[in-house]
Every structure is written in structure tokens, then in C-alpha cells.
Amino acid sequence: MAVTVADVARYAGVSTASVSRALSGADGVGETVRARVIAAAQALGYQPNDVARSLRTTRTQTVGLIIPDVVNPFFGELASAIEEAAHQYGYSVILCNANEQTERQDRYLELMLARRVEGLLLTPVLGESPALHAAARQGVPMVFVDRAVPSMEVAVVRADGRPAISKLVEHLVGLGHERIAVIAGPRQSPTGHERLTAFRTAMRAHSLRLPRELVRVGDFQMDSGRRAAAQLLDLDEPPTAVFAVDDLMTLGAVQEIRRRGLRIGTDVAVAGFDDPPWFQLMEPPLTTVSQPVSRMGTLAVETLVEAIGTGSARSHLLDCDLVIRDSCGEAAIPRGAGRSSGT
Amino acid sequence: MAVTVADVARYAGVSTASVSRALSGADGVGETVRARVIAAAQALGYQPNDVARSLRTTRTQTVGLIIPDVVNPFFGELASAIEEAAHQYGYSVILCNANEQTERQDRYLELMLARRVEGLLLTPVLGESPALHAAARQGVPMVFVDRAVPSMEVAVVRADGRPAISKLVEHLVGLGHERIAVIAGPRQSPTGHERLTAFRTAMRAHSLRLPRELVRVGDFQMDSGRRAAAQLLDLDEPPTAVFAVDDLMTLGAVQEIRRRGLRIGTDVAVAGFDDPPWFQLMEPPLTTVSQPVSRMGTLAVETLVEAIGTGSARSHLLDCDLVIRDSCGEAAIPRGAGRSSGT
DNA sequence: CTGAAAGCGCTTACAG
DNA sequence: CTGAAAGCGCTTACAG
Numbered sequence: 001m002a003v004t005v006a007d008v009a010r011y012a013g014v015s016t017a018s019v020s021r022a023l024s025g026a027d028g029v030g031e032t033v034r035a036r037v038i039a040a041a042q043a044l045g046y047q048p049n050d051v052a053r054s055l056r057t058t059r060t061q062t063v064g065l066i067i068p069d070v071v072n073p074f075f076g077e078l079a080s081a082i083e084e085a086a087h088q089y090g091y092s093v094i095l096c097n098a099n100e101q102t103e104r105q106d107r108y109l110e111l112m113l114a115r116r117v118e119g120l121l122l123t124p125v126l127g128e129s130p131a132l133h134a135a136a137r138q139g140v141p142m143v144f145v146d147r148a149v150p151s152m153e154v155a156v157v158r159a160d161g162r163p164a165i166s167k168l169v170e171h172l173v174g175l176g177h178e179r180i181a182v183i184a185g186p187r188q189s190p191t192g193h194e195r196l197t198a199f200r201t202a203m204r205a206h207s208l209r210l211p212r213e214l215v216r217v218g219d220f221q222m223d224s225g226r227r228a229a230a231q232l233l234d235l236d237e238p239p240t241a242v243f244a245v246d247d248l249m250t251l252g253a254v255q256e257i258r259r260r261g262l263r264i265g266t267d268v269a270v271a272g273f274d275d276p277p278w279f280q281l282m283e284p285p286l287t288t289v290s291q292p293v294s295r296m297g298t299l300a301v302e303t304l305v306e307a308i309g310t311g312s313a314r315s316h317l318l319d320c321d322l323v324i325r326d327s328c329g330e331a332a333i334p335r336g337a338g339r340s341s342g343t
Numbered sequence: 344m345a346v347t348v349a350d351v352a353r354y355a356g357v358s359t360a361s362v363s364r365a366l367s368g369a370d371g372v373g374e375t376v377r378a379r380v381i382a383a384a385q386a387l388g389y390q391p392n393d394v395a396r397s398l399r400t401t402r403t404q405t406v407g408l409i410i411p412d413v414v415n416p417f418f419g420e421l422a423s424a425i426e427e428a429a430h431q432y433g434y435s436v437i438l439c440n441a442n443e444q445t446e447r448q449d450r451y452l453e454l455m456l457a458r459r460v461e462g463l464l465l466t467p468v469l470g471e472s473p474a475l476h477a478a479a480r481q482g483v484p485m486v487f488v489d490r491a492v493p494s495m496e497v498a499v500v501r502a503d504g505r506p507a508i509s510k511l512v513e514h515l516v517g518l519g520h521e522r523i524a525v526i527a528g529p530r531q532s533p534t535g536h537e538r539l540t541a542f543r544t545a546m547r548a549h550s551l552r553l554p555r556e557l558v559r560v561g562d563f564q565m566d567s568g569r570r571a572a573a574q575l576l577d578l579d580e581p582p583t584a585v586f587a588v589d590d591l592m593t594l595g596a597v598q599e600i601r602r603r604g605l606r607i608g609t610d611v612a613v614a615g616f617d618d619p620p621w622f623q624l625m626e627p628p629l630t631t632v633s634q635p636v637s638r639m640g641t642l643a644v645e646t647l648v649e650a651i652g653t654g655s656a657r658s659h660l661l662d663c664d665l666v667i668r669d670s671c672g673e674a675a676i677p678r679g680a681g682r683s684s685g686t
Numbered sequence: 687c688t689g690a691a692a693g694c695g696c697t698t699a700c701a702g
Numbered sequence: 703c704t705g706a707a708a709g710c711g712c713t714t715a716c717a718g
Contacts, residue, residue, distance in 0.1 A: 052711035070423040283626030395695035
């Protein structure tokens with residue numbers, strides 16, 4: 001655990017400079033010397049020390065990844081895609097889970113800066129983050145994934161849910177739904193806001209009312225989806241369809257609906273967001289707005305690599321898909337207004 | 344991005360030694376000097392360089408985590424728990440996804456050693472891994488999670504599925520099942536082997552036959568679960584119950600059963616392994632053997648920290664729970680042998 | 687092609 | 703309490 005270039009040099013009878021050159025594969029070193037060095041390294045069991053190299057070269061080959069909630073399958077898949085792509089470009093990734101807390105995000109940001117990551121990939125948590133602004137000011141290459149911070153000029157890679165949401169509403173209306181509720185994200189969340197606004201716009205386009213009581217605010221966690229669904233179901237005139245804007249809240253809603261003995265798709269329609277593998281395995285399979293998660297991850301890395309290389313990078317807005325399955329009912333909706341396309 | 348201790352020292356009018364002491368909070372530095380240093384650091388926007396510090400102290404405050412498949416929810420949750428616990432102890436984690444490939448595991452192992460991680464947490468992939476043995480020989484503190492390598496004397500933190508599997512078989516038998524199939528893990532997998540053996544033993548204890556055709560080998564991935572279920576269902580005399588030994592294969596089996604229009608719990612019973620959040624949301628909710636995943640993660644980190652500190656650590660074997668829900672049917676099993684406890 | 691030497695940014699004995 | 707100096711393990715101009 002302690003053999004250094006100096007040891008190898010001594011053993012091979014050459015200078016440390018030659019050792020370095022030979023081992024790094026650089027040219028400008030004779031074949032015989034190279035062979036001797038390699039043999040010596042082998043014999044001594046030499047293990048390069050990247051921290052020394054990093055100090056000297058100021059390259060760490062590491063990028064930082066800060067995710068707000070690794071347990072959320074969406075972010076899990078995202079992290080996985082990012083890890084994969086990063087390695088493709090020769091970067092290791094230091095992973096931190098901000099857990100949706102600004103203080104944790106800031107602490108990790110400091111930590112990553114101190115470790116001299118070459119770039120930063122993050123899904124910023126909501127709220128003011130001094131460390132984030134500091135990092136940006138310092139000029140560390142960085143790109144946001146999935147969430148933008150409007151006040152910051154940082155490239156962002158995310159998916160635009162609007163067209164798909166509009167299609168979803170059309171789908172629901174086609175099935176005879178008029179009283180459609182939404183379980184939205186936190187008010188301050190740009191993503192949540194965008195989805196809610198898109199939903200509102202689509203409802204208006206179909207001349208459908210969206211009373212206050214049908215708009216519920218959650219926090220992207222399962223429990224808030226459950227609570228929101230409960231409130232919705234307790235209404236004097238409950239909605240015939242519920243649209244939740246992320247996977248976890250969708251799950252919560254499904255759970256609450258089930259708990260009450262209601263059947264999804266017939267008693268109440270459910271549409272979700274994101275598309276973890278088991279959505280299609282639910283009974284009935286869930287209709288949902290799907291984001292190109294792993295594409296986002298790959299693209300985010302590519303964008304970051306570009307930022308590291310050129311000092312600047314462009315944002316990318318991907319498309320979402322509406323995946324129609326059976327959870328919005330395909331036939332008899334109780335209050336069907338004759339518009340149903342079902343049998 | 345380039346202010347160093349030397350700059351701070353100059354600005355504060357003291358030596359770099361004092362700067363280092365003041366900033367690290369060490370004692371042996373006067374209050375006035377400390378205050379001046381802190382002010383100077385602040386004024387200059389000093390950002391400590393951990394790679395230099397690491398080189399000097401030979402401490403990197405980093406541990407490596409190698410997971411065989413981050414997309415698998417079991418490992419996702421495990422990684423999340425590990426990341427959390429590691430930070431609690433002041434360690435950052437470098438995450439690598441071996442994707443069940445020895446070569447990738449070995450490459451990442453080299454990389455982590457070069458980066459001088461202070462410890463290694465990994466779920467070893469199957470197959471010979473020269474780098475793993477090399478690392479062990481070198482004495483890098485390490486602990487295995489979830490999977491042991493019988494030939495290596497490395498502490499392992501995992502859960503013992505045997506008692507829960509025995510209870511599961513009892514549960515199935517109580518429900519009238521006799522023809523019970525198993526979708527096992529790869530033959531070389533100790534974990535898979537343990538679960539299969541436990542299942543065999545339990546079957547024998549109930550004097551139940553387990554013909555070859557009812558034992559199917561998968562690879563812990565969803566697709567293999569699907570294929571295994573298909574083969575099982577195609578049998579002249581298909582099983583009345585299927586037990587899959589991980590979450591992904593369980594999902595695959597569920598999907599195949601559904602695809603054929605069969606109802607889980609009534610047409611065919613399904614029992615799974617692991618307990619991702621949506622198992623309880625399936626229709627019917629899935630009966631499963633649940634591992635204490637996040638406990639495993641935390642304990643693995645504690646064990647590693649101990650290994651780093653003392654140079655040795657003990658293995659830990661946790662218990663699994665049998666979570667009984669409705670997927671094994673609670674009533675009428677077609678071929679019920681009169682043993683059914685249902686109504 | 688090869689080597690002597692400096693230096694990356696810290697921390698830590700060692701003196702005083 | 704404070705500083706001068708060495709050194710962690712590399713790489714890279716700079717000479718030759």
C-alpha cells in the first residue's frame with residue numbers, strides 16, 4: 001500500500017520522470033525503458049495514487065451528483081443513467097442525496113467543491129441556496145437536471161410535460177370525464193407549476209371547469225398523494241378522474257382509492273406521471289405521462305462534459321410521452337356525458 | 344478558484360501553518376490570529392482543497408460502493424441507506440454500478456483503489472474477480488453486503504431468508520397448495536442457492552414433492568422471471584403457486600401470469616422476495632419475504648467504519664420477515680386437498 | 687530519449 | 703502561541 005513512483009524508478013534504475021511517462025503511456029520514452037518500468041511496477045505491485053496525480057494535474061476525473069431523493073424511482077433511474085454515462089466519459093461520480101433539504105444540498109455542494117469535482121450535476125431543491133449561487137459564481141461547470149432555477153443561467157436538461165398533459169386531458173375527456181382533479185406539486189416548484197398550468201390550460205381548452213377544490217397540492221411524496229386523494233374522495237361531489245403529477249403521489253393516490261374499496265378505472269380514473277416499471281403491472285395498468293429518464297441522464301452528462309470542455313453548454317428540453325393504458329376506464333363512466341368512445 | 348492557504352497567510356500576515364491550524368479548528372493558535380485568519384479566508388473567498396489535504400494526510404474521507412444493479416429497487420434502496428449512513432460518519436461515497444459484470448467490477452475496484460478510498464462496500468458479482476482478491480490481499484478495509492464470497496474472509500452484512508422461507512411454505516401449505524414452483528437465482532449465487540435450499544428443505548418438511556420441472560433458474564432480472572413463469576404455466580400440470588426469489592423476477596412472473604388472463608391469488612398464487620413499496624399496491628397485494636434493506640445499509644456502513652478503525656470487523660446476519668398479503672389466495676384453491684383454511 | 691528539479695496545496699513535526 | 707521547512711506522490715516544463 002505504499003509503493004510509489006520513486007520505488008519503481010529505483011527498482012528499474014531510471015528516473016521518476018521516466019516512470020511517469022512509461023506508465024501513463026505517453027510517448028517520449030524508449031521501448032526498453034518502458035518495458036523495464038512496466039516490469040518493475042508489476043514486480044513491486046505498484047498502485048498509482050490518483051490523489052497525488054489530481055493535485056498535480058488539477059484534474060480529478062470526478063463529477064458530483066446531487067439528487068433530491070434517491071428512493072424516488074425516477075431519480076434512482078436518473079442517477080443510474082448518469083453514473084453509466086459519466087463512466088463512459090472517464091468520470092467517476094460522487095453521489096449525494098439532498099433529501100429535498102437546502103441545507104443538505106449546500107453542505108454537499110461545499111464538500112464537492114472542496115473535493116474539486118470537475119463538474120456538477122444536480123436537481124436543485126426548492127428554496128434559496130447560497131452555496132449554489134456561490135458555486136455558479138465561481139464558475140464550476142454545472143448543469144441542472146429535471147428542474148431549472150429560473151433566476152440562474154445554468155444549462156438545464158429536462159422534459160417538457162405540457163404537450164403530453166394536453167393529450168392526457170383530451171384522452172380523459174374522450175372517455176367522458178369532466179370532473180377531473182389534479183394532485184399538483186409544491187407551489188414553488190417550477191416543474192410542478194408547469195404541469196399544473198398545462199393541466200389548467202388543457203381543461204380550459206375543453207371548456208371544463210377546474211374548481212379550487214379539485215386542485216390539491218402535494219410534495220411529490222407518496223403520503224401527500226394519499227392525503228390529497230382522501231380529500232378529493234371526501235368531497236360532496238368527488239372527481240371522476242384524478243391526475244397526479246409524479247410517480248410517488250400517484251402511488252399514494254392509488255393506495256387511498258384501493259383502501260376505500262373503489263376500483264380504479266371504473267369507479268375512479270387515475271392518471272399518473274413518470275413510468276416506473278410496475279405501473280404497467282398494476283391492476284389495471286396505469287395510464288401515465290412518461291419522461292425519457294435515461295435519455296435525460298445521458299444527455300445531462302453529455303451537456304456537462306461539453307460545459308467542462310468548452311466552458312458553456314446549451315439547455316435541452318425533451319418530450320414526454322402519454323402512455324395510455326387502462327386506468328382511466330375505457331367504457332362506462334358513471335356520469336358519462338355521451339362523449340364516451342367506449343363500447 | 345485559486346486562492347490557497349499561502350494567499351490567506353499573506354493577507355492575514357501569518358504563516359501558512361497558522362492558517363492551517365486556525366481553519367481546521369485545531370488548538371494551539373491564538374484567538375487574535377485565528378480571527379484574522381478567518382476574516383482573511385472570508386475576504387478572499389478561500390475554498391479548501393481536499394485533494395491536497397488528502398495527499399498530505401492520506402485520508403480521503405471517501406468510501407467506494409459497488410452495486411451490481413442500481414436499477415433494481417432493492418439495491419437502489421440499499422445504496423440510498425448506505426449513502427445516508429456514510430455521510431453520518433463523514434464519508435462521501437463514490438458509486439459504481441457493476442451491472443453484474445466481473446470486468447466492470449474489477450475496473451471500478453482498481454479505480455477506487457487508485458482514488459484511495461478508505462474502505463469498500465460491495466455486493467460482489469458472481470465469478471472470479473482478480474481485482475477483488477488483490478484488494479483483499481492489500482488489506483483495504485472492506486465489507487460485503489447482501490452477498491458473501493465463501494472463499495474470502497471478508498465480513499458480510501446480509502439477511503438470512505431461511506426461516507421466513509420456511510414460514511412461507513407453511514403458509515402456502517395451509518392454504519392448500521401442494522404443487523409449488525420456485526423461480527430460483529443463478530446456480531452459482533450463494534444467496535440464490537441458500538433460498539432454493541431453504542425452499543427445498545421446507546417442502547420436504549411438509550412431505551411435498553418438488554419435481555425438477557417446478558424448479559426454474561432465473562438471473563434475478565425481470566425477464567427471466569417472465570420466461571420462467573411462462574414455462575411453468577405451459578406445463579401439463581402447472582403449479583398452483585409460484586415463489587420467486589427476488590423482486591424483479593417476481594415482477595416478471597406477475598406480468599406473464601397477467602398476460603395470460605389468469606388471476607393472481609385465485610388462479611395461481613404468487614409469493615415474492617424483497618418488498619418494494621408497490622408490492623402492497625398490486626392487485627392483489629403481494630405476499631413476500633421482506634429483507635430489512637435500510638437496516639442492512641446502515642449496518643454495513645457501521646461495520647465498515649469499524650473495519651477502518653480497528654482493522655477487523657464481524658459479519659452480521661439479519662432476519663427476514665414473511666409479509667402475508669393476499670396473493671397466495673385465502674380461499675378456494677382449485678385442487679384444494681381439503682387442507683384449506685379458507686372460508 | 688532521459689533526468690534533475692520544481693511545484694500542485696496542504697499539514698505537521700520540529701524549533702523557538 | 704507561532705513560523706520555517708519538509709514532504710505527501712505525482713507530472714511537467716526545462717535542459718541536455
